[in-house]
Amino acid sequence: MKKALILVDIQNDFCPRGSLAVPGGDEIIPVVNSLGTGFELVVATMDWHPPGHVSFASTHGKNVGDTIVAGGITQVLWPDHCVQNTWGARLAPGLDQKMIHRIFQKGTDPEIDSYSGFFDNQRKKSTGLDSYLRNSGVNSVYITGLATDVCVKFTALDAADLGFETFVVSDGCRGVDLNPGDVQKAYARMKDKGVTILDSGEVK
Numbered sequence: 001m002k003k004a005l006i007l008v009d010i011q012n013d014f015c016p017r018g019s020l021a022v023p024g025g026d027e028i029i030p031v032v033n034s035l036g037t038g039f040e041l042v043v044a045t046m047d048w049h050p051p052g053h054v055s056f057a058s059t060h061g062k063n064v065g066d067t068i069v070a071g072g073i074t075q076v077l078w079p080d081h082c083v084q085n086t087w088g089a090r091l092a093p094g095l096d097q098k099m100i101h102r103i104f105q106k107g108t109d110p111e112i113d114s115y116s117g118f119f120d121n122q123r124k125k126s127t128g129l130d131s132y133l134r135n136s137g138v139n140s141v142y143i144t145g146l147a148t149d150v151c152v153k154f155t156a157l158d159a160a161d162l163g164f165e166t167f168v169v170s171d172g173c174r175g176v177d178l179n180p181g182d183v184q185k186a187y188a189r190m191k192d193k194g195v196t197i198l199d200s201g202e203v204k
């Protein structure tokens with residue numbers, strides 16, 4: 001049994017002063033830092049968009065929260081966020097970066113968004129996270145990060161689909177709740193998929 005800790009998008013733009021601030025996003029940092037000490041393998045994903053990305057409302061002259069169809073799938077439009085090589089895209093300063101063995105960038109294709117840390121939303125390309133975990137002998141993954149109802153959710157659903165025993169550490173996550181109830185629905189959907197939701201105190 002080898003386990004890995006996955007840190008999803010713990011970046012400035014998802015923390016309180018960021019452009020897509022997740023309420024209480026920075027509160028997960030001490031939880032994640034202390035959790036990391038119990039893991040042999042820690043990986044991180046980073047939302048890493050080029051300017052003018054398809055997921056930005058500004059790219060289309062539309063409002064945040066509007067939807068468009070792009071590449072045959074529905075795309076929710078967000079404020080500009082996690083633009084490559086900007087402050088907002090950096091990992092949150094309080095995060096203990098020494099524990100991170102490898103970083104996987106996602107959302108780099110200007111035309112395709114990527115919520116999951118494993119695949120883009122059209123499932124065309126892999127980030128390499130799946131093969132990295134497999135080659136490292138990992139069979140169970142513990143997921144933390146931002147945001148519960150977006151990237152954490154899709155990362156957990158893909159992990160379960162790929163056959164990893166999948167845990168989401170709830171006090172190591174915070175959600176956007178763009179529509180109130182999204183976080184609750186996300187947890188219900190993850191549980192349906194066989195994902196275990198637990199508290200950091202329960203991680204063995």
Ligand code: VGL
Nearest residue numbers: 009047078146147150151
């Ligand atoms: C995310 C919205 C847009 C996330 C990324 O990391 O949860 N949410 N891009």
Ligand code: ZN
Nearest residue numbers: 047055082107
């Ligand atoms: Zn994004």
